[in-house]
Amino acid sequence: MKNRLFARARCGGLMGLVMIFSWCLAGSSSAQEPIKIGAFFALSGPAATIGTPTKLVAQMVVDKINKGGGINKRPLELVVGDTESDPTKALMEAKRLVEKEKVVALIGPTRTDEGMAVKSYIEDTAHIPIIMTIGGDPVIAGGKFGPFRWTFKTPQRTTVAVKKVYDYLQSRKLTKIALLTATDGFGKDGLNVLKQLAPEYGLEIVAEEAFAVADTDMTPQLVKIRASGAQGLVCWTIGPAGARVAKNVKQLALTIPLLQCHGQPDPKYIELAGDASEGSIMPSTKLMVVDQLPDTDPQKAVIEEFISLYKDTYHYDQQYPINTHSGYAWDAIYLLANAMRQVGTDPEALRTAIEQTRGYIGISGIYNLTPEDHNGLGTDSMVIVKVEKGKWVLVQP
Structure with missing residues (x-):
C-alpha cells in the first residue's frame, strides 16, 4: 500500500514537472514571437527609385537589430507592401498591413501624396504609430491638415x-x-x-x-x-x-x-x-x-557604420548608390526600436515613447521630438x- 502511494505521489510530481516545463516552453515561445512592423513603399511606379532602396535599408536595419538580440529578446519581422507610387494603393496597403497582418506600427510611404492619403486612416481608425519617410510637412503640420497624434516622420520638415x-x-x-x-x-x-x-x-x-x-x-x-x-x-x-x-x-x-x-x-x-x-x-x-565632416561631429561615426553596411556588407550601392533619402528608413526603424525597448508594443505607450525621444543620433540628424514637433530636426541637421x-x-x- 505504501509503495502504491509513493508511486502515485512520484507520478503526480512528475506530472507537475511536465506541466511546469510545458508552461516554460509556452512562455519561451511567446517571448520569441516576432514583432511585426509594416513597411510600405513605392516599389514600382515613378517613385520606385526612392522606395525600393528605402525598403532594402529597412530590412538591413531589422537584420542588424535581430543579430543583436532583437527587442527584449523578440525578433523584428518586416511585413512589406508596395504603394505603386499611388495614394489610393498606399491606403489599401496600410489597411492590409494593420487589419490583416496585425502589425504594431508602420513605416513609409514614399511620397507626400501617399502619406496624406494614409494619414486620416491612421489618426481616425487604426490608432497605431506610423513613422513616415516622406519629405512634405502636411502629415505633421496640424491645423487644416488635421491631427498628427499617431503620425511622425524622419526626413527634415519642408x-x-x-x-x-x-x-x-x-x-x-x-x-x-x-x-x-x-x-x-x-x-x-x-x-x-x-x-x-x-x-x-x-x-x-x-x-x-x-x-x-x-x-x-x-x-x-x-x-x-x-x-x-x-x-x-x-x-x-x-x-x-x-x-x-x-x-x-x-x-x-x-x-x-x-x-x-x-x-x-x-x-x-x-x-x-x-x-x-x-x-x-x-x-x-x-x-x-x-568624408568632409569633422571627426567631432557626433553623427559621423553613425553615418560611417551605415555606409559600411550598405556598401561593404549588403552591396546595395551597386544598384542603388547612396543618396540623401537612404537613411530615412534606418532612422524610422530605430525610433520605433528604441521606444519598444522602453515600453513594449502597446500602441499608446509606444506612441508616447516615440514622442518623447530626445538625443537620438541618426543618419539624418539628432532627433529631439515633442508633442508639437513629430520630426524633431532643425537646420543644424542639414x-x-x-x-x-x-x-x-x-x-x-
Whole structure:
C-alpha cells in the first residue's frame, strides 16, 4: 500500500514537472514571437527609385537589430507592401498591413501624396504609430491638415529645408528670387513654405512658375524667370524633374544660381542632368558629405557604420548608390526600436515613447521630438552642398 502511494505521489510530481516545463516552453515561445512592423513603399511606379532602396535599408536595419538580440529578446519581422507610387494603393496597403497582418506600427510611404492619403486612416481608425519617410510637412503640420497624434516622420520638415536654402541666399546677399515648383503635393507644400518664409529673410519673389512632374520641358517657365530680374532660382521637386530643370537652365544659358530642394542630393541627379548639374546647390543630409565632416561631429561615426553596411556588407550601392533619402528608413526603424525597448508594443505607450525621444543620433540628424514637433530636426541637421566636377562638395555647414 505504501509503495502504491509513493508511486502515485512520484507520478503526480512528475506530472507537475511536465506541466511546469510545458508552461516554460509556452512562455519561451511567446517571448520569441516576432514583432511585426509594416513597411510600405513605392516599389514600382515613378517613385520606385526612392522606395525600393528605402525598403532594402529597412530590412538591413531589422537584420542588424535581430543579430543583436532583437527587442527584449523578440525578433523584428518586416511585413512589406508596395504603394505603386499611388495614394489610393498606399491606403489599401496600410489597411492590409494593420487589419490583416496585425502589425504594431508602420513605416513609409514614399511620397507626400501617399502619406496624406494614409494619414486620416491612421489618426481616425487604426490608432497605431506610423513613422513616415516622406519629405512634405502636411502629415505633421496640424491645423487644416488635421491631427498628427499617431503620425511622425524622419526626413527634415519642408520648413527646415527652406530655412536652410534661405540662410544660404541671405549669406550671399541675394534678395530677388524666382520659384519653380512642381504641382504635386510635395511641390505645393514647398511653394507654400517658400512664400511664407521669404519676408523673414528679406527676400522678394519676383517670379513664380509651376510644372507637372511628368513635364519634359520647362523652358517656357524659365524664359519668364529669365526676364524677371531674379538673382537666384529655387526649384522644388523630387525625382527626374529636377534634372530636367537643370538641363533647361543650361540650354538657356541662365547664369543665376540654381538651388534645388533637399530631395535632390542623389547620384541619379548628376547622372540625369549630366554637365548641367555642375554648380547646382541644395540642402542635404550629412550623409552625402560624411568624408568632409569633422571627426567631432557626433553623427559621423553613425553615418560611417551605415555606409559600411550598405556598401561593404549588403552591396546595395551597386544598384542603388547612396543618396540623401537612404537613411530615412534606418532612422524610422530605430525610433520605433528604441521606444519598444522602453515600453513594449502597446500602441499608446509606444506612441508616447516615440514622442518623447530626445538625443537620438541618426543618419539624418539628432532627433529631439515633442508633442508639437513629430520630426524633431532643425537646420543644424542639414548642410548646403554643391555639385563640383560631378561630386558633392560641402559649401556651408
